[in-house]
Amino acid sequence: MNRFLQMLMLLWWSMYGTEAPAIIFGQDVEHSSTNASASVVALQMPEIQPDGSTHYYKGSAFLIAPNLLLTAGHNLAYIPDPTQVEVIFSSTPCWGPNTCHEKRVKVAKAVVHPQFHQVEGGTEFDLAIVKLEANAPDDYRTIPLIDEKETLEANLLHVFGFGLDHDVANVPLSAFRLRTIALSALEPNYILGSKQKFWLDQSNGGICGGDSGGPSILVNGSSSVAIGLAIHVTYSDGVSHCLTKSAFTDLKFFKNWIDSVLNAILR
Numbered sequence: 001m002n003r004f005l006q007m008l009m010l011l012w013w014s015m016y017g018t019e020a021p022a023i024i025f026g027q028d029v030e031h032s033s034t035n036a037s038a039s040v041v042a043l044q045m046p047e048i049q050p051d052g053s054t055h056y057y058k059g060s061a062f063l064i065a066p067n068l069l070l071t072a073g074h075n076l077a078y079i080p081d082p083t084q085v086e087v088i089f090s091s092t093p094c095w096g097p098n099t100c101h102e103k104r105v106k107v108a109k110a111v112v113h114p115q116f117h118q119v120e121g122g123t124e125f126d127l128a129i130v131k132l133e134a135n136a137p138d139d140y141r142t143i144p145l146i147d148e149k150e151t152l153e154a155n156l157l158h159v160f161g162f163g164l165d166h167d168v169a170n171v172p173l174s175a176f177r178l179r180t181i182a183l184s185a186l187e188p189n190y191i192l193g194s195k196q197k198f199w200l201d202q203s204n205g206g207i208c209g210g211d212s213g214g215p216s217i218l219v220n221g222s223s224s225v226a227i228g229l230a231i232h233v234t235y236s237d238g239v240s241h242c243l244t245k246s247a248f249t250d251l252k253f254f255k256n257w258i259d260s261v262l263n264a265i266l267r
Contacts, residue, residue, distance in 0.1 A: 023161055024242055025205030026181035031091040031139070036217050036224040039063045039143040040160045040178060041136070042088040043071060043213065044095060045079055056096055058176055060161040060214035061087065062226060063142045066135040068262065070145075071213030072231050072249070073116040073128045082110035087130075089137050091178040093162065108133045111261050113254070125196060126231040127249045128213075129261050143215065146192060146227045148255040153189045157200065157218055158182050159248075161211025161230060181205050183216075186245050192227055193252035199245050207233065208242035216248050227251055 029037045043059040061071035069087065076082050085107040094100030108131045115125040160180045183206055186199040200206065200216070207214065207230045216228040228248035234241045251258070 023159065023163060023179040023181045023206060023211060024202070024208055026179035029091055029160065029178045029180050031178075033139040033141060036143055036158070036215075036219070037091070037160060037178060037180065038139065038141045039226075040162075040214060041069065041140070042090070042093040042162045042176075042178075043075055044086045044088055044093070045075065046084055046086075047079075058095065058162060058210040059212050060163070060210065060230070061130065062160070062213075062215040062229070063136055063140060064145060064226070065142055065262075067132040068265070069130040069132065070215075070226075070229055070251070070258075071128050071130060072123075072229060073112040073126045074123055074231070075213050076110045076128050076130070077112045077116055079110075082107050082130075085110070085130075087132060089140060093176065095176060103137050105132045105134050105136070107131070109265065111265070113257065121234060122232040122247055125249075127229070127251075127254055127257075129258065129265070131265050143217065143224060143226045145255065145258070146218075146225050146252045148193065148252060150252075151191065153185075153191060155185050155189065156182055157185070157216040157227065158224075159200070159207060159211075159214060159216045159230060161207055161214030163208045163211030163214075176210055183246070192250060193255075194250075196250055196253045197231065197247050198228060198250050199247055202233070202246050203243060206242065207246045 039062045045057040047055050059075040061069040086104045089103040110130050112128045113125045183200040186201045211230050214230045215226045217224050233246045234244045
């Protein structure tokens with residue numbers, strides 16, 4: 001595994017800090033087909049180890065169509081064969097081999113943004129579109145993306161993910177479960193679509209390892225719209241700092257690219 005990939009894995013799957021579960025200081029979410037959490041799914045990325053065993057990296061994603069997902073580009077950019085990635089439909093995934101007999105679907109195709117790359121302390125253009133081999137179960141729902149014609153401000157957002165704030169080796173896999181928290185924009189009245197990513201304040205809690213690819217959702221009355229997806233926290237000296245601020249890909253900024261890829265995939 002190259003050094004860059006190792007650093008990304010450290011950023012998202014090896015943690016720094018307390019034993020509090022992530023989303024740090026968030027709330028557990030029980031599956032319900034009537035709310036936005038029913039669009040959020042878990043990703044399991046296998047990697048064969050030198051001894052022949054399989055290690056499973058973990059991430060988050062969300063449904064934008066019955067067989068289409070959005071997730072972070074770095075979840076898939078370094079996987080040799082994305083078709084081996086499994087999407088798990090459960091708020092409490094049974095990670096590893098499917099001993100729980102839960103609904104799982106393999107990835108049929110993954111398209112990572114062609115400009116995805118690392119920068120000091122994070123990533124840029126960190127976005128991927130995933131097509132599944134089969135549709136999601138009927139009790140899951142899609143969530144609409146922000147319309148490019150809408151002018152919205154990212155003030156208070158609800159974020160979802162399957163992460164954890166601890167060294168993965170020291171906790172049971174059952175600790176990785178769907179959680180949510182409301183976060184405020186670090187830049188007041190940030191206008192969506194003006195930059196390729198935006199920042200949220202998580203000095204009191206937020207995303208951490210395994211939450212990458214999870215959505216940030218703007219709730220307006222009875223309607224919800226996805227406006228971003230989790231990509232990274234602050235990072236220095238080989239350590240991820242999950243109680244400072246977090247970066248999210250701005251989906252409105254990428255709406256034309258998303259539409260063009262979806263048109264090609266759906267032909």
